[in-house]
Amino acid sequence: MNFEIRAEAASDIAAIHDVTAAAFLNAPHTDHTEQFIVDALREAGALTVSLVAVEMGRVIGQVSLSPVSISDGASGWYGLGPISVSPERQGRGIGSALMKAALNALKEIDAAGCVLLGDPAYYSRFGFKPEAGLILPDVPAEYFQVLPLGPSLPRGVVDYHAAFNAQG
Numbered sequence: 114m115n116f117e118i119r120a121e122a123a124s125d126i127a128a129i130h131d132v133t134a135a136a137f138l139n140a141p142h143t144d145h146t147e148q149f150i151v152d153a154l155r156e157a158g159a160l161t162v163s164l165v166a167v168e169m170g171r172v173i174g175q176v177s178l179s180p181v182s183i184s185d186g187a188s189g190w191y192g193l194g195p196i197s198v199s200p201e202r203q204g205r206g207i208g209s210a211l212m213k214a215a216l217n218a219l220k221e222i223d224a225a226g227c228v229l230l231g232d233p234a235y236y237s238r239f240g241f242k243p244e245a246g247l248i249l250p251d252v253p254a255e256y257f258q259v260l261p262l263g264p265s266l267p268r269g270v271v272d273y274h275a276a277f278n279a280q281g
Contacts (some may be wrong), residue, residue, distance in 0.1 A: 115168065115169075116166050116167060116168040116173060116174075116207060116210075117166070117167050117168075118164055118165070118166050118167075118210055118211060118214045119164065119165060119167065120162075120163065120164060120165075121163040121164065121165050121175070125165050125167075125172050125175075126152075126155070128165075128171070128172035129148075129151060129163070129165065129172060129175045129197075130148045130151070130152060131148075132172055132173065132174065132175060132197050132198075132199050133147050133148035133151055133175060133195055133197040134147070134148040135197075135199060135200055136174075136195075136197035136198055136199065136200060136203075137195070137197065138200070139200075146279055146280055146281065147195040147197065148195075149279040149280060149281045150177075150195060150276055150277055150279050151163070151175070151177050151195060152279065153276035153277075153279035154177060154179050154274060154276040156276075157274065157275070157276050159179045159180060159274045159276055160177055160178075160179055161178050161179055161180060161191060161222070162176075162177070162178035162191075162215060162218045162219070162222075163175065163176070163177055163178075164176050164211060164214050164215060164218065166198070166207045166210065166211055168202075173198065173199045173202045173207060174196075174197060174198040174199065174202065174207045174208065174211050175195075175196070175197050175211070176193065176194075176195075176196040176197075176211040176212065176214070176215045177193070177194060177195055177196070178191045178192070178193055178215055178218065178219065178227070179191060179192055179273070179274050179276070180192075180274065181228060181271050181272060181273055181274070182271070182272045183247070183267045183269045183270070183271055183272075184269030184270040184271075184272075185267045185268050185269035187225065187265075187267030187269070188225065189223070189224050189225030189226070189263070190224070190225050190226050190227070190228065190267065190271075191219060191224050191226075191227050191228075192227070192228050192229060192271075192273050192274075193212075193215055193227050193228070193229040194229050194230065194231070196208060196211055196212065196215075198211070212236075212239050213239070216239065216260070216262075219262060220262060224262050224263075225261070225262060225263045225265070225267075226259065226260055226261040226262045226263065226266070226267075227241075227259070227260045227262065228247065228249070228257065228258065228259050228260075228271055229241060229257075229258055230249065230252060230256055230257055230258075231256065231258065232256070233255050233256065233258060236258050237258075239260065240260050241258035241259065241260045242258055242259065242260075243255050243256075243257060243258055243259070244258075244259040244266060246266060246267070246268035246269075247259050247266075247267065247268065247269065247271055248269070248270050248271065249270075249271050250270060257271075
């Protein structure tokens with residue numbers, strides 16, 4: 114497995130779109146808009162971090178980080194996602210490597226913490242867990258997970274960037 118993780122380049126944008134669409138094509142619990150979300154975050158200047166996994170010059174995965182707002186006014190919090198790996202490359206550690214690189218990127222910018230919506234069985238291994246004090250409306254609490262990177266944990270309703278409403 115010889116892949117590298119690096120910041121996205123302008124030449125990666127079309128491949129990121131395609132990899133994201135393919136990664137979520139047969140996924141449960143999706144409305145298949147993830148590729149449009151990444152595009153809209155980028156277009157809005159809200160894609161704080163976008164890392165790609167590249168193998169032999171080809172993008173095989175991507176992870177996005179964007180700011181979230183919390184109703185208590187806490188700052189420095191980010192949402193992780195979408196995270197995508199080409200279907201034929203899933204289950205080979207690429208997603209885990211992207212997760213670790215994304216969390217390191219957050220530490221480098223002194224982020225206060227990170228939230229995500231996803232499978233608790235997968236994301237708990239990176240330290241994410243549900244927190245009763247942080248709420249994402251209309252989502253089962255166990256799937257909305259939090260990883261504080263600093264000493265405090267805010268309380269309130271989390272709101273993702275408007276780009277998460279992108280439809281295409």
